[in-house]
Amino acid sequence: MGKVTGFLEFDRQKESYLPVTQRVKNNKEFVxxxxxxxxxxxxxxxxxCGTPxxxxxxxxxxxxxxxxDLVYTQDYRNALDTLHSTNNFPEFTGRVCPAPCEAACTLNVNNEPVGIKSIELFIVEKGFENGWILPQPSAVRTGKKVAIVGSGPAGLAAAQQLCRAGHAVTVFEKNDRIGGLLRYGIPGFKLDKEIVDRRVEQLKSEGVHFRTGVFVGKEALKEITNWAKETLSPEKLLEDFDAVLLTGGSEQGRDLPVPGRDLQGIHFAMEFLPQQNKVDAGDEVRNQLRADGKHVVVIGGGDTGSDCVGTSRRHxxxxxxxxxxxxxxxxxENKPMVWPYWPIKLRTSSSHEEGCERDWSVATKRFEGSNGKVEKLIAARLEWKDGKMSEVPDSEFTLKADLVLLAMGFVAPAAQVLSAFGVEKDARGNAKATTDGEGCYRTSVDKVFAAGDMRRGQSLVVWAIREGRQAARAVDEFLMGASDLPR
Known part of the structure; x- marks a missing residue:
């Protein structure tokens, strides 16, 4: 390494944030x-460390x-090439990835890990700043056509890889803009949509064709299609293309079937968050779900819940x-016990730091209100023992609630799409496909592949990119008999 004793001499340095009072005034990035x-x-x-x-x-x-090492020696161009050799979109992961790499860092055993995520973002932004990130169109065309359903990180990664392999790639997106959950799931203050557009323009220049407002399936259900204007049947897709890759994201939220659930003011997170993204893009959203002046209750302690907190604070x-x-x-966490695996520990996001009351071991009993609108939430304390929960006697309490956002995770991705194709599903309702061996990422239907959330269920952007890349190689092998694409 460039500085053999660097880990002994220097402390971990984190990226700086704009002050809370400044950043909550808009939905722009603040890191x-x-x-x-x-x-x-x-x-x-x-x-x-020998074993990284x-x-x-x-x-x-x-x-x-x-x-x-290349950043230490300030060889930024080669650092960028090395980074891009495994990751199509480090500007996405450098912003929104929880960085499991840092949890696995050898230095993390008894110290603070290297700020890998911060360095990753530094490298890719240095690349854009210097004009090094340019379209890389294929010099030859194979004559093969591939349809990709879904334009999130898995679909975009697969599209770029397959297009660079010489195939004619068309990406179908049910929404009005490209990006999938990058566009309409992640708030702008975490990932500015200009960052997504910047990379989409590169893909277009490389030859990827995008079609928005197209729902691929049998029936364009409003709650599934959002802003789709056209429905395309699986039969038509299979007729027109040599291979189809399904890469839709998990958008169907887990519901909370308790008394009062039908009251107005109770919404899934994915009803709330995309509307703000559309407003940020300059669109007019009638009857937008807003948190202005309201008592907001977010049910669910993960990243989606945190995004609801940050958006509500900005409202x-x-x-x-x-x-x-x-x-x-x-x-x-008990580092010697869990390292190098991802630890379960308290994580406080930037949205939490902006102002939020947090609580744990709480179960929702019912919602109450008047004139059809929610006004309060009745909850109870839970006791956990041996992995099982039980309600603490006489522990019920009331929370004032004008807006309740359900962020308890997601269930099977785009079940209507999988059913329309007749794809065999696993026990969790995802497309059944392996990731290893012959026929990896292939579904039970000929010519149809699946990757990302569509295959593995709700997951991270970085996992979607991995699966998109690997599925691209599998599709290339299927079409050409062999592939030079990296796995």
């Missing part, structure tokens, strides 16, 4: 990319020690409460 000197110092902390567990902790197997909510069914995790 400041590392400066050159800070990136070099952070990269110097990367140890010559960070690479196995990373779903796309980023070659982290190599580009850390000007009177008060925000977020609670979770599970018990509060420890503030610090």
């Amino acid at each position: 400041l990319v590392l400066e050159n000197s800070k990136a070099k110092t952070q990269a110097a902390r990367c140890m010559n 567990f960070c690479m196995t902790g990373c779903p796309v197997n980023n070659i982290i020690p190599d580009w850390n 000007g909510a009177e008060g925000i409460v977020q609670f979770e069914l599970l018990p509060q995790p420890p503030e610090q």
